[in-house]
Amino acid sequence: MSGEEFSLAKVFQNAETHREISGIVAKHLSNREDIRGQALNGLNLSGSKRILDLGCGFGFFTEALKGRLHPEAKIIGVDRYPEYEWFYFQSCEKAGIKADFLSEGIKVIEQMDDHSFDLIICSYALYFFPEAIHHISRILKDNGVFITITHALPHMQEFTAYVRGILKKNGLIVKIDLPYETLISRFSDKNGAELLQAHFSKIKVMKYKADLAFGKGDHEDLVSYFNFKHSFFIPESIDPDDELHHKVIVGIKQDMETKQGLKITKNDVIFVCSDPNHNTSK
């Protein structure tokens, strides 16, 4: 993991704020069909006993497994921050699934046995560690399933343009990709299938279209979102004292009082992978 990805991952260290922001995103999402339901629909997971959630955070994807697994199922949540353990166990309790939590980050997967999991899930995290795909294939049983959800590009382009616009007004024209654009492009709708097909023979791709709608008066929610993720949009190197960060916040507050609001495209993609290529997994 490069220094930049590491500093972006740091955003997620505050587990409680992450969960609050996730609530704000859900509140403003236009598509009322739950993406996790779409990912799991049609799959019979009632025989799944050994499960892994990679980059599990507070257990957003794990929660959706409620009632779908074998009664003796046990899930292991893996994240790089121990701060998620308590939240993850809470989600597992809600879902009625026995759980374990490992905070060593993705590298723990290297020590896991071949062909040992029935189901592996990973939502909005594989762009942090796409180099782990061959291990995911290696540790999956022959009849196992790997389900991953990630973003479609361009992601949140109206918000990116909006942030760039405020920076420009303040004399800063950012021509390079913003940090999150670089991060997300490591595993997205554009290259995801290609990265996976070297390690899985069957890949089903499903699109999920949605947008976030922030109306007049919703500036507090949008500011909270931006506060949490500001280093995804403004490189730390050009804003060491958070001056630009504050200018964007002032801009959001003013604009959301005078304009009709902001609609932000937030399309995602789901990959359901089976038939791991155990001969070529290296």
Ligand SMILES: C[S@@+](CC[C@H](N)C(=O)[O-])C[C@H]1O[C@@H](n2cnc3c(N)ncnc32)[C@H](O)[C@@H]1O
């Ligand atoms: C956008 S969040 C997604 C969390 C959760 N899967 C969800 O859908 O809400 C990305 C998660 O990946 C975790 N993460 C980032 N780098 C990681 C790494 N190298 N190993 C394990 N987890 C990592 C972060 O700590 C964070 O919890």
